[in-house]
Amino acid sequence: MKKYLSLLILPLLLLVSCKKAAEGEGSKTITVGFSQIGAESDWRKASTLSIKEEAKKRGIELKFSDAQQKQENQLKAIRAFIAQGVDVIALAPVVTTGWDDVLKEARAANIPVILIDRRVDVSEDGLYACYIGADCTEEGRKAGRWLIENVGKQAGIAELVGTVGSGPAVERKKGFEEAIKGEPGLKIIKSQSGDFTRSQGKEVMEQFLKSPERDQINVLYAHNDDMALGAIQAIEEAGKKPGKDIVIISCDGVKEIFRQILAGKANCTVECNPMVGPYLFDVVETYMRGETIPPRVIPHEDVFDAKNITQEVIDGRSY
């Protein structure tokens, strides 16, 4: 019995001593726990890197946890952050549902949760303090506005939709349609899903270019750069010039599309900015100063075309 008792007491003692040590260091250092989805794409990796580097720059202690695409890992990580008593929890949620309990636990512990990149569905307001992430509808609008300003008010548009039902696909479609609604000369004559991948984008574009309406298509709007990159190949194989015969507009801003724009084979990409680090820690510092924090922060997102892309811009991009 004595043995077991000591086993119980030991971790308690350790905990107490840890707490003391932490307090002893001086309570100035801010601690942030960050649960990231994983490392499934260059975009995601750039986002992680941005947060890690910004934390280092500002002298904030970052506890980083990679969930490897699993919600249960994120739930565990958040509970660990609460137990460790971090100041702020940042979360890039892998799915939208199932967060109620753990967010309530964080609220009970008086730790604000900041969502990054994706939103969650919760039963009541106030379970998270702030959402930092791109506005995909606005990206769609920007693409539409670029089209009106640079191509004109007469065009036949082929649209490569993202994965059916996914948030970015729905919002980028909606935003684009809003932007061109006032121009009767701009018509979407083809719209089909390319599943956000190069191979599907290429396959669908091949069919667009064999349809009876093929000669009316002079603009391609793709919901992400990868589908546009596939479509560029299909256009070349059909004997047309991408970027000239068919103007190509897409979203995200990956390095490869920049190279294509520089080479004149694509025309415009609307950035979806993964570099959220500075925005996150601005919010964290605002909170630590005791000021109220904004409920929504949209990172700055540029529109890139041949006018502002140079080799230096490409070299300077990390994804």
Add this chain to the structure above:
Amino acid sequence: MNNSQSLNFIIGITALLVCVASTFISGRSQKFRHLRWPLVALSLLFLYNLIFKPTFFALEITDDGYLYGSLIDILNHSSKIALLATGMTLVIATGGVDISVGSIMAISGAVAATVIVSPYSSLILAVVLALLVSTFAGLWNGILVAACGIQPMVATLVLMVAGRGIAQLITDGTIITFHHPAFNAIGNGHLLGLPVPAWLAATIFLIALALTRTTSLGLFIETVGNNRTAARYAGIAARKIVWITYVFSGFCAGIAGLVVCSNIKCADANHAGLYLELDAILATVIGGTSMTGGRFYLSGSILGAILIQALSTVMYANDVNPAVIAVPKAILVIAVCLLQSDRFRSRIMALPVFRKFGGEPC
């Protein structure tokens, strides 16, 4: 009706007639009976397009001297499913299943692309290395199933899940884009007017057909699939037969991976071959091969692959709303699978409506 329109019509009617004629011939012959229902489905697809979208049949000869049109696209894109389905048919015939082929495709593409962008860039090295790695992946599956006695679904699940991770490890999680004219020819080139992938699929199909139908290998595979114990007592090296089929399936997946990677000129470890194992299994089942093992039909699997791709291409050509695109596909696939079932057909034929016509049981 102008010239090109009437040409489209002629091509369409020819395609339809070929389909209908083969349906009747296969229905009469004992050897090709399994092809009948997929052919009926294909005929219906062609008939629909002939009525509503004759431009679907448009064929042109480009300046480079190759054929260009939706029918060729079907041939081109179905070849990756056909390659997988050829290997899959033999695996299924032994009573197994290989759900790792999609991931093996990703690995194969990742290896090839890594070689192409490396300082040792060479077509031969890329192809050989990619095929070696994917054949080894097949061997791994074979060992798990044949030597360790793990259930095929579970054994190949390992590589299905881990394989994509391995592919990402090779590409370092990025999409590797490359420009290599010789390697690009695998997925984009043309030979005698037809796309190279179609030739590759046809070659692998003919090799598999020759190996299984002119030697006793096919009979051995069927025996093992029907009753492994009986096969062993009859003196057949059942284990060897089983792992050979997995090795072959891995090899086929490797070629399919090269085709996809070369076609889009990049290695996309996240998406290459994603869910394609399901299409391959579907093609095999549509072709009349039973999932329980035993008798198998390589020609049926090829036709199944063409049918699956024809369905997607027809959907795109007819501007079907992407949100509902899965529904017509599912309906046709279910119909063909049901019609391939003897029990279902005899039930249907026993219905009073059909008895009145005195329809002969099919």
